[in-house]
Structure formats: structure tokens, C-alpha cells
Amino acid sequence: MISGLVSRVVQAAVVAILVAAVAFFVLQAAPGDPLSALVENPSVSPALVAAERARLGYDRPAAVQFLSYVSAAAGGDLGYSASLGMPVSRVIGAALPHTLLLMGTAILVSFAVGIALGVAQAARAGTVFDRAASAVSLFLHSLPEFWLALVLLIVLSGRLHLFPGGGLETLAVAHSSGWHWFLDRLHHLALPALTLVLLTTAGVARFQRAALLEVLPRDFVRTAVAKGLSRRRVVLRHAWRNALLPIVTLLGLALPALVGGAVFVEQVFSWPGMGRLVVTSIERRDYALLTGCLLVGGVLVAAGSLLADALALAVDPRQRRANRD
Amino acid sequence: MPLPPLLISGASTPAPRWRGSKTAVVACAALVVVVLLALLAPVLTSYGEAQILPGSELLPPSRTHLFGTDVLGRDVLTRVLYGSRISLGLAFLATVVATALGTAVGAAAGYSGGRVDALLMRLVDTLLALPRVLLLIGLLAIWPQLPLHVFVLVLGLTAWFPLSRLVRAEVRAIVTRDHVLAARALGSGHLQIVFRHVLPNAIGTVLVAAPLIAGGVIVLEAGLSFLGVGVQPPTASWGSIAYDGFEVVNSAWWVALFPGLAIAFTVTAINMLGDVLRDALDPRQLPLR
Numbered sequence: 196m197i198s199g200l201v202s203r204v205v206q207a208a209v210v211a212i213l214v215a216a217v218a219f220f221v222l223q224a225a226p227g228d229p230l231s232a233l234v235e236n237p238s239v240s241p242a243l244v245a246a247e248r249a250r251l252g253y254d255r256p257a258a259v260q261f262l263s264y265v266s267a268a269a270g271g272d273l274g275y276s277a278s279l280g281m282p283v284s285r286v287i288g289a290a291l292p293h294t295l296l297l298m299g300t301a302i303l304v305s306f307a308v309g310i311a312l313g314v315a316q317a318a319r320a321g322t323v324f325d326r327a328a329s330a331v332s333l334f335l336h337s338l339p340e341f342w343l344a345l346v347l348l349i350v351l352s353g354r355l356h357l358f359p360g361g362g363l364e365t366l367a368v369a370h371s372s373g374w375h376w377f378l379d380r381l382h383h384l385a386l387p388a389l390t391l392v393l394l395t396t397a398g399v400a401r402f403q404r405a406a407l408l409e410v411l412p413r414d415f416v417r418t419a420v421a422k423g424l425s426r427r428r429v430v431l432r433h434a435w436r437n438a439l440l441p442i443v444t445l446l447g448l449a450l451p452a453l454v455g456g457a458v459f460v461e462q463v464f465s466w467p468g469m470g471r472l473v474v475t476s477i478e479r480r481d482y483a484l485l486t487g488c489l490l491v492g493g494v495l496v497a498a499g500s501l502l503a504d505a506l507a508l509a510v511d512p513r514q515r516r517a518n519r520d
Numbered sequence: 521m522p523l524p525p526l527l528i529s530g531a532s533t534p535a536p537r538w539r540g541s542k543t544a545v546v547a548c549a550a551l552v553v554v555v556l557l558a559l560l561a562p563v564l565t566s567y568g569e570a571q572i573l574p575g576s577e578l579l580p581p582s583r584t585h586l587f588g589t590d591v592l593g594r595d596v597l598t599r600v601l602y603g604s605r606i607s608l609g610l611a612f613l614a615t616v617v618a619t620a621l622g623t624a625v626g627a628a629a630g631y632s633g634g635r636v637d638a639l640l641m642r643l644v645d646t647l648l649a650l651p652r653v654l655l656l657i658g659l660l661a662i663w664p665q666l667p668l669h670v671f672v673l674v675l676g677l678t679a680w681f682p683l684s685r686l687v688r689a690e691v692r693a694i695v696t697r698d699h700v701l702a703a704r705a706l707g708s709g710h711l712q713i714v715f716r717h718v719l720p721n722a723i724g725t726v727l728v729a730a731p732l733i734a735g736g737v738i739v740l741e742a743g744l745s746f747l748g749v750g751v752q753p754p755t756a757s758w759g760s761i762a763y764d765g766f767e768v769v770n771s772a773w774w775v776a777l778f779p780g781l782a783i784a785f786t787v788t789a790i791n792m793l794g795d796v797l798r799d800a801l802d803p804r805q806l807p808l809r
Binding site for chain 2: 214451459473476
């Protein structure tokens with residue numbers, strides 16, 4: 196178990212380093228550096244700019260700059276966002292909780308519903324219910340995130356006025372207390388979360404159905420049926436437990452995709468999280484902010500995948516044994 | 521209604537065979553229609569791809585403009601038709617790149633075994649764990665006027681990871697078979713064994729994966745273009761039309777709705793086909809998006 200975990204920690208570290216390298220590359224390839232504006236200022240001499248470059252380390256080799264970039268980032272210094280006029284870390288610190296709330300809600304609901312749906316489908320494989328559910332999840336699985344978000348926005352918010360058209364909260368109740376505030380936040384969370392839930396649930400249900408269908412023909416299930424156990428008991432107690440591991444693995448695989456989906460959904464619903472920040476930083480050519488978002492998002496995905504892997508090891512005694520040998 | 525017995529023996533396909541073939545026919549027909557619409561775009565519409573009709577900005581769908589017009593007074597149906605050429609073309613070329621790369625890496629890992637195999641698959645696992653959309657957005661953002669052929673390469677180079685795993689698993693099983701052993705005993709070279717005796721037997725896996733890769737690329741291209749970092753205006757792709765439409769979504773829903781409908785139709789058909797192929801050729805399931 197320990198060696199399995201170690202190799203996964205190494206993998207997560209490599210992911211984080213790769214993400215940091217891409218972020219640093221973006222920062223390097225982006226036109227200009229923080230001193231470019233000074234070059235065009237006639238009252239600043241080129242010698243002064245060069246001296247300032249040397250003082251801040253922009254004249255050092257790329258590899259050295261990368262190391263100092265990574266060590267600064269590890270210390271929480273992600274640079275300065277020129278377009279928002281404050282440190283990148285503070286901008287991200289404000290946006291991150293909103294993204295975590297959105298993604299956390301989406302993951303919890305979609306995995307709960309998706310697992311239940313997948314199990315129900317596999318237990319009734321081939322029925323009208325199974326085929327209808329399969330068709331619907333196939334369709335949802337095929338939709339681009341941004342488009343489903345747009346359709347929900349146009350229909351449920353624009354036409355039927357059931358939900359607000361975006362944002363985090365209504366200004367008027369933003370500073371009121373307790374229950375009103377909570378309901379208002381929930382009301383704003385509903386559509387962005389629903390978009391991600393619909394898409395992810397479809398994937399989870401397809402995966403769970405397939406995993407359970409692979410277990411059901413096995414001998415131990417036949418034995419359980421032959422013992423005269425009830426259908427519910429056979430499926431839930433005997434078969435499903437053995438079809439749960441792929442779902443835990445899927446959690447790790449789904450995280451990177453969910454982060455991508457969150458970018459689109461936040462953009463459509465003006466949800467003030469990391470994804471929206473990414474788009475804003477592109478529009479304003481604020482590369483320090485963009486790379487900060489890439490770095491934090493990438494490291495979070497790596498950490499999340501690692502957590503999912505650890506969970507897989509924890510729930511599956513077979514893996515623990517295999518790794519000990 | 522009595523429930524059918526649990527599938528506790530034998531066949532893993534619950535659906536009767538005729539249903540599979542019917543789904544395949546429907547999906548293929550839908551895809552043929554989409555491709556025909558793309559090819560016949562100049563015949564089907566009397567407007568130009570970027571033709572601006574003064575005075576007809578943001579018209580709702582009507583008999584003269586079935587999908588309405590956009591903020592510049594361009595016919596949205598025309599742009600969706602021409603956009604399908606870009607979106608489908610990009611998807612096709614990127615899929616060719618990704619399929620070739622995924623097959624090559626998978627075959628190399630599966631045939632070599634040992635350290636090469638372990639190293640390559642660890643690499644693929646790492647690449648799979650990367651937040652692909654986030655990194656692509658970052659990379660594309662520093663390249664505002666990206667040429668389409670570079671964009672195709674970027675899409676293809678980031679779409680092969682799952683396929684290489686599938687091919688590798690298939691190849692590992694195939695190399696142990698007798699006919700491969702026989703070929704080796706007869707003195708065939710490695711390349712000849714791989715191309716003549718191993719890969720032809722793994723073609724099913726590639727056939728199942730290719731349409732799913734294409735569907736994923738269509739969705740990804742649309743998403744990136746929707747954010748403004750993919751296909752650049754005035755070129756129409758399904759994503760870039762939606763990008764134009766998003767700014768006016770509250771007053772003119774049709775501009776963003778119809779290109780997305782085209783994506784939904786096409787990708788659903790592709791995934792239906794992929795499902796049927798998978799049931800027929802390869803029971804393993806791996807999410808390819």
C-alpha cells in the first residue's frame with residue numbers, strides 16, 4: 196500500500212511541476228515583462244531599466260528564473276495583477292472558495308445521483324427504463340458545457356424567470372443576515388451547479404452501469420442468487436461493492452474535466468470563481484493573473500487526483516494486498 | 521411488470537442485436553446528413569459566410585433567415601453551415617493525428633514491455649491527470665492569431681492519451697498469441713511483426729476509440745472558440761459563432777443556440793456510433809473526454 200501511495204505522490208508532484216512549467220512558459224512567452232512600460236517612458240533611461248531588470252532578476256537564465264518563480268509561488272507569492280491592482284494571491288484567494296463551492300456541490304450531487312442511476316439501470320438492464328436512461332445520458336454526455344449552460348440560462352432564467360441570470364448573490368440581500376442570505380446564495384448556485392451536475396451525472400451513470408454489468412455475470416453473484424437471496428441484496432451487498440472501485444477511479448479522472456467545465460459554466464453565469472478569472476485575465480492580457488490561476492488550478496487538480504487514488508487504495512483490500520506483495 | 525432476470529450468465533450485451541444495428545443506421549445517417557450539409561454549404565444558402573446584410577442585424581428566426589441573423593447582420597444558418605466545415609475538418613484532422621500518435625505510443629509500450637512500457641504508461645497517466653482545458657486556454661491565450669493548422673495540431677497532440685492505454689492493453693494480449701510467436705520464430709523483424717501481425721488485430725480498439733476522440737475534439741474546439749482562444753473571427757466555427765452570440769444572449773438567443781444544437785446533434789450521433797461499435801468490438805469502457 197505504501198509503495199502504491201508513494202508512486203502516486205510522485206505522479207501528483209510531476210503533474211504539479213508540469214503545470215508550473217506550462218505556467219512559467221506562458222509567462223515567458225507573453226509579450227513584455229513588468230518593466231516593459233518603463234521602456235517607452237522617455238524620462239527613464241535605458242540604463243536604469245537594465246539595472247532594474249538585473250535587480251529583479253529578469254536577466255538571469257530561464258532555468259534560474261523558473262526556480263525562483265516556483266519557490267516564490269510555494270511561498271504564496273504569485274506576482275502582481277496589473278489589471279486589478281492587487282497581488283494575484285489575494286485575487287485568487289477571493290475567487291477560489293466560490294469555485295470550490297460550485298465544484299464540491301457538483302461532485303457530491305452528480306456522483307450520488309449517477310451511482311444510484313447506474314446501479315438501477317444495470318439491475319434492470321435492457322428494460323425500457325434502462326434504454327431511456329441510457330439514451331438521455333448519452334445525449335447529455337455529448338453536449339458542450341458552455342452550450343448546456345446557455346440553454347439553461349435562456350430557458351430557466353431568461354424565459355421562465357425561475358432563476359437569476361448569473362452572479363453570486365443579489366446586491367440588496369448581500370449584507371442581510373441568515374436565512375435570506377443563504378436562500379439567495381442557493382438560488383444563484385442552482386443553475387451553474389445544475390449544468391455541471393447534469394453533465395457529470397451522465398458520465399458517472401454510464402460508468403457505473405458498465406462496471407456493474409461486468410460484475411453481475413461472475414460466479415459469486417450466481418452463488419448469491421442460488422442461495423435464494425433477494426434481488427436487492429444480491430445487487431447492493433454482493434455485486435455493487437465490487438463495482439464501486441471504477442467509480443472512485445473515475446473521480447480522479449473526472450476532476451481535470453470538471454475544472455475545465457467550471458471555466459465555461461462560470462463564464463456563462465458570471466460566477467466569480469477561478470474560471471471566470473481565467474477568462475478575465477485573457478481579455479485584459481493580465482498574464483501574471485492567468486499563470487497564477489493555471490498554477491493554483493493545476494496543483495488543486497493534482498491534489499484532488501491524489502486524494503481519489505488514496506481513497507481507491509483505502510476502499511479496496513485487493514489493491515492493498517497486491518501492493519504489499 | 522415483472523423484472524427480467526439479472527444478467528448473471530454469458531452475454532454482456534443486454535440489448536438484442538437488431539437494436540444495435542438500428543442505432544448504427546440512425547447514427548450513420550445523421551452523420552452523412554451533417555457531412556453533406558457541410559459539403560453543400562455554398563449550394564444550400566444564397567448568403568456568403570461573412571456577408572453582412574445592412575439593416576438586418578439581430579433578426580429573429582424567420583422564413584428568410586431560418587436561424588435569424590447576428591449582431592453584424594450575418595445569416596446565422598449560413599454561418600452554421602460554413603462553420604461545420606471548419607469544426608468537422610478540425611475534428612477529422614485532429615483525430616487522425618491523435619489516432620496515429622495514440623496507436624504508435626500504445627504499440628511501442630505494449631510490444632516493448634518492461635521498462636519502456638512502465639515509463640510510457642507512467643507518462644500517459646501523468647498526462648491524463650493534467651487539467652487539459654486549463655492548460656490549453658493558457659497556451660492559446662499567448663498566441664492571439666493562431667493559424668488553423670497549428671490549432672489542429674494542438675488539439676490532436678492533446679487527444680491521444682486514453683487511446684494509447686487501450687492500444688497498449690490490446691497489444692500486450694496479442695503479443696502472447698501463437699501467430700506472433702510463429703512470426704518471431706520465422707525470423708521476422710520487430711517492425712514487421714508489429715505492423716503485419718500485431719496492429720491488424722488491434723484495429724477494433726482503434727475503430728472504437730476514433731469516433732469518440734472526434735466527438736471530444738468537436739466539443740473541445742467549440743469550448744475554446746467560445747472563450748475566444750480557438751478559431752478566430754471572422755472565420756466561422758460552431759464555437760466561434762456561439763462566442764459572437766454570447767454577448768447578445770439576453771436579447772438574441774438564436775445566435776448562440778443554433779451552433780450548439782449542431783454540435784449536440786453531431787456529437788450525439790458520433791457517440792451513438794461509438795457505443796454500438798464498442799458493444800460489437802470491444803467491451804472495455806474508458807471515458808475518452
